[in-house]
Amino acid sequence: xxxxxxxxxxxxxxxxxxxxxxxxxxxxxxxxxxxxxxxxxxxxxxxxxxxxxxxxxxxxxxxxxxxxxxxxxxxxxxxxxxxxxxxxxxxxxxxxxxxxxxxxxxxxx
Amino acid sequence: xxxxxxxxxxxxxxxxxxxxxxxxxxxxxxxxxxxxxxxxxxxxxxxxxxxxxxxxxxxxxxxxxxxxxxxxxxxxxxxxxxxxxxxxxxxxxxxxxxxxxxxxxxxxxxxxxxxxx
Numbered sequence: 001x002x003x004x005x006x007x008x009x010x011x012x013x014x015x016x017x018x019x020x021x022x023x024x025x026x027x028x029x030x031x032x033x034x035x036x037x038x039x040x041x042x043x044x045x046x047x048x049x050x051x052x053x054x055x056x057x058x059x060x061x062x063x064x065x066x067x068x069x070x071x072x073x074x075x076x077x078x079x080x081x082x083x084x085x086x087x088x089x090x091x092x093x094x095x096x097x098x099x100x101x102x103x104x105x106x107x108x109x
Numbered sequence: 110x111x112x113x114x115x116x117x118x119x120x121x122x123x124x125x126x127x128x129x130x131x132x133x134x135x136x137x138x139x140x141x142x143x144x145x146x147x148x149x150x151x152x153x154x155x156x157x158x159x160x161x162x163x164x165x166x167x168x169x170x171x172x173x174x175x176x177x178x179x180x181x182x183x184x185x186x187x188x189x190x191x192x193x194x195x196x197x198x199x200x201x202x203x204x205x206x207x208x209x210x211x212x213x214x215x216x217x218x219x220x221x222x223x224x225x226x
Contacts, residue, residue: 031213032211032214034213034214034215041219042217042220043153043202045111045217048211048213095141095158096158097143097215100152
């Protein structure tokens with residue numbers, strides 16, 4: 001059975017802090033790993049990672065994938081209150097996404 | 110970027126009635142759309158995969174006669190919750206894949222909050 005484990009499950013930081021979110025996965029026929037941010041509504045797309053070791057960056061967010069260790073991390077630097085959300089690590093195989101429980105990030109002013 | 114819309118965003122209905130939710134890909138064509146359900150503080154649960162022009166593929170435990178899916182065009186899929194009951198109250202989210210861009214990224218609609226009284 002496909003498995004996605006995100007850690008920590010939740011964390012609280014202050015504005016300006018840096019956070020690192022971890023994701024380990026076991027997925028049959030793995031193709032890519034997606035990161036989403038979910039606030040009050042549906043998830044919004046952040047990154048798609050298909051190759052190991054290549055960091056993807058978007059503003060203060062960055063992510064990297066290790067396909068050998070079946071692991072990915074998402075970093076957020078200089079956090080802001082608007083970064084408060086659930087971050088979902090979502091491996092994809094040929095046709096389906098597998099969802100973990102997500103990491104709830106709360107950024108306090 | 111790829112945009113997916115859902116309508117309505119919120120619906121309240123009486124027990125026994127049917128509710129239709131629309132999912133549209135606004136700026137791309139989606140041969141495959143997905144329907145999810147999310148309970149409070151839980152992750153998304155895939156209900157079915159909707160392929161344009163063919164029957165939907167339902168996940169185990171999802172009643173296909175209860176949750177009717179139609180994907181009549183490359184930009185529209187609909188989910189009809191038939192004879193809704195209070196236990197069907199949930200947040201329903203659709204997603205779509207831009208098959209011309211990449212095979213794996215799914216873009217989510219904003220979701221529909223269904224409340225059955």
